[in-house]
Amino acid sequence: xxxxxxxxxxxxxxxxxxxxxxxxxxxxxxxxxxxxxxxxxxxxxxxxxxxxxxxxxxxxxxxxxxxxxxxxxxxxxxxxxxxxxxxxxxxxxxxxxxxxxxxxxxxxxxxxxxxxxxxxxxxxxxxxxxxxxxxxxxxxxxxxxxxxxxxxxxxxxxxxxxxxxxxxxxxxxxxxxxxxx
Amino acid sequence: xxxxxxxxxxxxxxxxxxxxxxxxxxxxxxxxxxxxxxxxxxxxxxxxxxxxxxxxxxxxxxxxxxxxxxxxxxxxxxxxxxxxxxxxxxxxx
Numbered sequence: 001x002x003x004x005x006x007x008x009x010x011x012x013x014x015x016x017x018x019x020x021x022x023x024x025x026x027x028x029x030x031x032x033x034x035x036x037x038x039x040x041x042x043x044x045x046x047x048x049x050x051x052x053x054x055x056x057x058x059x060x061x062x063x064x065x066x067x068x069x070x071x072x073x074x075x076x077x078x079x080x081x082x083x084x085x086x087x088x089x090x091x092x093x094x095x096x097x098x099x100x101x102x103x104x105x106x107x108x109x110x111x112x113x114x115x116x117x118x119x120x121x122x123x124x125x126x127x128x129x130x131x132x133x134x135x136x137x138x139x140x141x142x143x144x145x146x147x148x149x150x151x152x153x154x155x156x157x158x159x160x161x162x163x164x165x166x167x168x169x170x171x172x173x174x175x176x177x178x179x180x181x
Numbered sequence: 182x183x184x185x186x187x188x189x190x191x192x193x194x195x196x197x198x199x200x201x202x203x204x205x206x207x208x209x210x211x212x213x214x215x216x217x218x219x220x221x222x223x224x225x226x227x228x229x230x231x232x233x234x235x236x237x238x239x240x241x242x243x244x245x246x247x248x249x250x251x252x253x254x255x256x257x258x259x260x261x262x263x264x265x266x267x268x269x270x271x272x273x274x
Binding site (some may be wrong): 015028053083124145 | 191207208213214218225227229231233235254257259263267270
């Protein structure tokens with residue numbers, strides 16, 4: 001019992017242990033609620049809701065009517081849970097930076113490559129997130145929704161997606177890091 | 182009630198696992214593309230294997246049916262993945 005409590009307080013788990021936990025959560029989600037774990041769809045649901053309220057004509061498309069219908073879906077609630085789950089994880093290991101100084105840009109490696117400016121981090125995160133969400137829309141899911149959830153059902157789409165993701169990820173990292181790669 | 186509590190419940194454990202594996206950090210995500218830290222791959226593949234075995238075993242026992250399997254459209258999945266990788270390496274998502 002004490003061992004388990006100490007392990008929960010550890011900042012960084014063995015990826016295998018955390019992976020087993022995620023695998024069990026994935027099984028549970030399919031078994032109990034007949035749904036897949038996914039993150040990117042939730043943003044599209046929320047974007048659809050905002051869009052339908054602000055500019056109904058522009059959002060009256062096939063995509064927002066049938067493929068990603070707006071509303072508080074399973075994915076949106078899941079994402080709320082993920083947010084708090086991540087915070088609980090950080091709180092149990094004592095690394096929660098909420099409201100602390102330097103929390104907006106705390107990654108040492110990021111600062112070494114791009115510089116210490118907070119605005120840079122925000123701009124890059126915003127631009128990167130646009131790319132991510134657009135790509136997830138094309139592929140039909142993100143790392144969690146397609147690669148992991150699709151992969152565990154042995155969907156070919158998931159493995160095609162993982163191939164593409166690693167090919168361009170490696171290339172992008174090469175370009176960003178150049179001689180530091 | 183269950184439709185609200187269940188996703189929140191699974192989400193908390195999902196986020197917890199991501200945080201403890203270190204996947205909420207920029208350096209973990211980008212270092213897998215530099216082959217200096219393969220935690221992301223270890224985490225993803227372990228989750229995949231555990232869930233694959235569990236789900237297929239439960240289905241063979243007739244205890245569950247699969248939800249809609251993500252559709253395969255080769256060009257879309259590949260191109261989406263290619264663009265996704267750029268964002269992933271940039272942001273550390």
